[in-house]
Amino acid sequence: MKIRDVIQFSIRASSGYPTRTLLVVLAMAIGVASVILLTALGEGARRYVKREFTALGTHLLIVLPGRSETTGGPPPLLGETPRDLTLEDALSLTRSSAIRRVAPITVGSAPVSWKHRDREVTILGSTPELFEIRHLSIAQGRSIPSGDPTRGTAVCVIGYKLKKELFGNQSPLGEWARIGDRRFRVIGVLAQKGQSLGMDPGDLVIIPVASAQALFNTSSLFRILVQANTRDAIPKAKKAILSIIRARHEGEDDVTVITQDALLSTFDRIFTALTLSVAGIASISLAVAGILIMNVMLIAVSRRTTEIGLLKAIGAPGRQILRLFLAESAILSLIGAAFGLILAFFATRGFARAFPSFPIKVPFWAVGAAIGVALLTGLVFGVLPARRAAKLDPVQALSGR
Amino acid sequence: MIYLAGIERIFQVGDEAVHALSNVNLTLNAGEYIAIMGPSGSGKSTLLNIIGLLDRPDRGVYRLEDVDTTDLTDDQQASVRRHKIGFVFQFFHLVPRLTAAENVELPLILAGVAPAERQPRVQAALSALGLSGRAKHRPDQLSGGQRQRVAIARATIMQPNVILADEPTGNLDRNSGKDVIQSLEDLNKKGMTLILVTHDPDLGSRALRKIQMVDGKILENTRAS
Numbered sequence: 001m002k003i004r005d006v007i008q009f010s011i012r013a014s015s016g017y018p019t020r021t022l023l024v025v026l027a028m029a030i031g032v033a034s035v036i037l038l039t040a041l042g043e044g045a046r047r048y049v050k051r052e053f054t055a056l057g058t059h060l061l062i063v064l065p066g067r068s069e070t071t072g073g074p075p076p077l078l079g080e081t082p083r084d085l086t087l088e089d090a091l092s093l094t095r096s097s098a099i100r101r102v103a104p105i106t107v108g109s110a111p112v113s114w115k116h117r118d119r120e121v122t123i124l125g126s127t128p129e130l131f132e133i134r135h136l137s138i139a140q141g142r143s144i145p146s147g148d149p150t151r152g153t154a155v156c157v158i159g160y161k162l163k164k165e166l167f168g169n170q171s172p173l174g175e176w177a178r179i180g181d182r183r184f185r186v187i188g189v190l191a192q193k194g195q196s197l198g199m200d201p202g203d204l205v206i207i208p209v210a211s212a213q214a215l216f217n218t219s220s221l222f223r224i225l226v227q228a229n230t231r232d233a234i235p236k237a238k239k240a241i242l243s244i245i246r247a248r249h250e251g252e253d254d255v256t257v258i259t260q261d262a263l264l265s266t267f268d269r270i271f272t273a274l275t276l277s278v279a280g281i282a283s284i285s286l287a288v289a290g291i292l293i294m295n296v297m298l299i300a301v302s303r304r305t306t307e308i309g310l311l312k313a314i315g316a317p318g319r320q321i322l323r324l325f326l327a328e329s330a331i332l333s334l335i336g337a338a339f340g341l342i343l344a345f346f347a348t349r350g351f352a353r354a355f356p357s358f359p360i361k362v363p364f365w366a367v368g369a370a371i372g373v374a375l376l377t378g379l380v381f382g383v384l385p386a387r388r389a390a391k392l393d394p395v396q397a398l399s400g401r
Numbered sequence: 402m403i404y405l406a407g408i409e410r411i412f413q414v415g416d417e418a419v420h421a422l423s424n425v426n427l428t429l430n431a432g433e434y435i436a437i438m439g440p441s442g443s444g445k446s447t448l449l450n451i452i453g454l455l456d457r458p459d460r461g462v463y464r465l466e467d468v469d470t471t472d473l474t475d476d477q478q479a480s481v482r483r484h485k486i487g488f489v490f491q492f493f494h495l496v497p498r499l500t501a502a503e504n505v506e507l508p509l510i511l512a513g514v515a516p517a518e519r520q521p522r523v524q525a526a527l528s529a530l531g532l533s534g535r536a537k538h539r540p541d542q543l544s545g546g547q548r549q550r551v552a553i554a555r556a557t558i559m560q561p562n563v564i565l566a567d568e569p570t571g572n573l574d575r576n577s578g579k580d581v582i583q584s585l586e587d588l589n590k591k592g593m594t595l596i597l598v599t600h601d602p603d604l605g606s607r608a609l610r611k612i613q614m615v616d617g618k619i620l621e622n623t624r625a626s
Contacts, residue, residue, distance in 0.1 A: 005510045016498035310494040313455055314508045314555065315483025317476040394455045398494060 001320055010328040013300075014335075020296045021332060028293070028336020028374055029343055031286035035370045036344035036362055038282045041351075042275025044360035049271060051359065053264045057133045059100075059231055060260040063093075063224040063241055083249050084220030087150060087209060092248060093226060096240035098233040103130040103225040104149070104209050108216040110180040112158075112205055114166045121162055123179060123205050125212020133227045136201060141173045141188030144208050152211030157188040161202030179205060180215050234259050279366065283373060289336065290377035293329050297385035301325065301392075308389050309397025318390035325386035326379060333378030337371045402562070402594065403429040403452060408461035410447050410617075421447040422458070422617045429596070431562065434589045436597045436608035444617040445598045446567055452596065453486050453565045454478045466562070483512055487556030487593075489585070491568035493548045495540040495555075501547075502527065502536040505554045512559065526554040530584055546577025553584050563594045570604065582607070 014021045065085045090104035106125035111118050128146045130136065144157055156177065163172050172186040190201045213219060228237035238257050245255045301308070308321055316324075344362065351360050410422040421444045429435060437445045450456035451463065454470060463470050465481065473481065482488075495504045502523050509519045527536055530550040540548055549569060556564055566585060570578030582604065589595040599605055613621035 001511050001513050002515075005513075005516075009510065012498060306492075306494055307496050310490075310496070311507070311511070312479070313453070313482065313488045313490075313494075314511060315479050315559075316511050317479035319476065320479075320511065395450050398455075398490065 001316075001323075006323060006327050007331065009324060010331050013304075013324075013328055014332055017300070017303075020299070024289070024293050024296050024332045025336040025339060027289040028286075028333050028378075029339035031283070031289040032337045032340025032370045032374050033343040033347065034285050035279055035282040035373070036340065036366050037347050038278040039275055039366035040344070040348050040360050040362040042271065042278050043363045043366070044358055046268060046271035046275065047359040047361060049267045050264060053260060053267065055135070057135060057225070057227065057260070059228040059234055060133065061226040061228060061234065061237055061241065062258045062260075063090075063226060063245070064256045064258065065220070065223075066254060066256060083252065083254050085224060085245075085255065086219055087213070087221065089245060089248055090221060090224045091149065092244055093224065093241055096237060096244065098229055098236040098240055099226055100229045101129040101133055101227040103127055103133050103227075104221045105130070105223050105225060106209055106212040106216065106218065106220075107222040108212065110215065112162065112166070112177055112179050114172075114175060114177045117166050118178075119162060119165055121159070121203050121205055123207060123212060123215065125207055125209040125215075127209055129227075130206065130225065133225050136206075137191040138188045139191040140171070141186070143188055144206060149208065150210050152208045152214055154182065154184045154211060155187045155208065156184040157190060157206045158186055159190050159200070159202040159204040160192050161200070162205065163189045179207070182211075182215060184211070231261075234261060275363075279369070286370075286373055286377050289333070289374075290381035293332060293378055294381035294384060296332075297325060297329050297382055298388070300328070301385045301389045304389075305392065305397045308392050309394045312392070312394035313398065321392075322386045322390040325389045326382050329378045329382030329385070330375055331378075333374045334371070337374035340370065340374070341367065402431040402466055403427070404462070404464040405452075406462045408448075408451060408458045408463065410444070410451065410456065411459050420617045422451070425461070425617075425619055427612070427619065427622070429594065431594055432589070432592050433610055434586070434595045434597075434608045435610045435612060436599060436605040437612045437614060438599060438602070438605040439614035439620075440600060442616075443614040445614050447617075448614070449565050449567055449596065449598050452563075453488060454482050483508060484559055485562050487559065487561040487564045489549070489552050489556050489564065489566040489569045491571040493540070493545075493552045493572070495548055495551060497540050500537050500539055501532060501543065501551045501554075504540070504551055505558055508555060508559050522558060523554075526558045527551075530554050544577065545573045546580050549573060549577070549581045550584055553581070553588075557588060557593070561593065563596065564588055565596050565598075567598045568600075569597070570599070570601070 063085065087104055090102055093099055093102045103126050108123045109120060110123050111120050127149045128143050131143050138157065139160060144155055145153060156179065158172065166172070166177070167175070172189060175186050176183045177186055184207060190204065192202065226237060226241060228234045238259060241257050242253065246253055311321060348360055348362055405425055405427040408422050408425040409420070412419045412421050425448060437448060439445045447456065451458050457471065465485065470478065470481065505523045505526055506519055509522065527533055530553060532547065532550055532554065535543060535547055543551065564585065569581055569585065573581060585595055597604065597608060605611055610624045611621070612619055
């Protein structure tokens with residue numbers, strides 16, 4: 001029997017019983033659609049997080065004071081507090097050839113006021129390199145001046161939201177704003193760029209790092225952002241940072257260096273695992289569809305007993321009967337999978353339209369996997385009915401007993 | 402051509418073993434017209450099923466064209482049924498969702514004959530039985546006699562050597578029954594061996610050889626001269 005004839009025969013057999021075919025196809029379509037939709041959501045979440053991290057900057061390393069790893073050895077009887085990171089530490093990092101830019105950061109919160117309006121906002125002390133590393137752009141005016149970072153000047157760049165709240169439609173450039181107990185001249189306004197990982201560039205004031213240290217009366221840094229020369233230079237830059245800081249801190253490894261790539265790959269792994277487990281949960285519905293297929297095929301075998309007997313009488317061996325019934329359940333599940341794909345396509349379209357900022361995306365492998373699993377389900381759950389059909393005794397089948 | 406020796410067929414009904422066939426010995430020649438007759442339960446259908454390889458004897462030897470069929474695998478038996486034997490049943494057993502032409506085509510499909518070759522053969526078989534105009538009709542749109550003639554077309558499409566007919570007129574009125582018997586006898590005249598199971602003595606008397614069965618045994622085996 002030719003494959004084309006097997007397929008044609010199975011299709012004729014399925015279309016001969018439209019109600020049950022429709023039910024099976026519907027169940028399979030829902031199963032396939034839910035697998036694809038849920039993986040698309042998981043994949044979308046992964047891409048969303050990845051995008052957020054990439055927006056932090058490229059080839060980024062973050063230096064934090066203190067060790068995050070626990071090590072063995074005697075307990076710190078002498079109260080081993082980590083050394084602070086200082087501005088000099090940050091500046092010394094530029095010596096490494098693997099490092100392109102360094103931005104020391106001091107963070108604090110202080111009231112900012114102009115005339116009678118005032119607002120409590122986050123104050124970021126840094127250098128002009130911060131703008132380069134974090135891809136911050138200036139909407140009006142200019143960035144904080146380069147020059148000796150250890151000497152603070154009384155200038156500030158303010159976020160666009162803060163500008164609107166303090167100055168309204170007036171130009172803030174050249175105005176003197178009060179931050180804490182000092183006065184700063186506004187020289188620039190940050191461009192609107194959307195939120196990136198908790199830090200809203202709208203509600204922010206950036207001032208030179210030395211000024212911030214004086215404002216908050218501290219000599220330590222919150223962290224240092226480092227941009228490596230290239231992606232490949234990231235490990236080298238990490239090593240350089242650790243050795244330079246160790247040399248400056250009397251041989252102590254008392255900083256932690258986080259690479260953006262490590263963070264990214266961690267989140268990537270988490271979200272991939274999440275996507276897979278969600279897909280696994282969704283495939284339960286495929287199993288339900290499979291059981292329905294088995295049920296329907298068993299009914300088909302008992303309804304078509306005489307037909308099976310006849311096929312045997314006119315020369316179909318058991319093997320061929322098995323093939324015919326397997327083909328029928330496979331075709332039912334494939335048709336279901338096709339409808340499921342269409343359903344999932346329209347659902348993701350709708351979702352993408354409703355939430356344009358969420359990068360929902362059907363991963364290519366999910367389509368293949370869903371179809372493959374559907375086909376497999378059809379075959380696996382089709383085996384029992386098909387075997388029952390193949391084993392029918394032709395004499396009894398023909399007599400309808 | 403058909404050689405049966407010491408055939409036994411035992412059915413287990415509850416605790417009781419029923420001898421559907423006991424020690425049946427029979428030799429049939431090619432081209433014969435045979436009627437197997439007997440009351441219901443006499444084992445005539447069982448004998449026909451064994452000759453048609455739908456059933457296996459519990460004991461005995463069955464040789465079809467000098468091939469011992471008891472050793473054949475399921476696949477080989479199916480192949481013999483496909484190429485050498487044509488069945489005609491009392492209840493026609495047409496596939497209800499297929500048209501007359503498609504029903505006739507089924508054995509060719511199972512045998513893997515190319516579609517281009519199938520169409521003319523189906524047309525020829527249908528027109529030989531006067532069914533050309535009914536090719537596109539489904540079984541429920543055909544009369545009983547037409548259905549049985551579609552079944553005969555299906556049984557003969559593979560050019561078998563033997564036609565096995567189990568009460569082919571049992572479900573037909575007298576007139577269409579006569580047509581069907583005429584069709585079968587025409588095939589016999591062309592050289593096909595025709596084995597007819599019936600309990601109708603009128604029908605049986607038309608055959609050249611009559612086999613009378615009772616309780617699983619051959620009572621009489623007469624040949625008209």
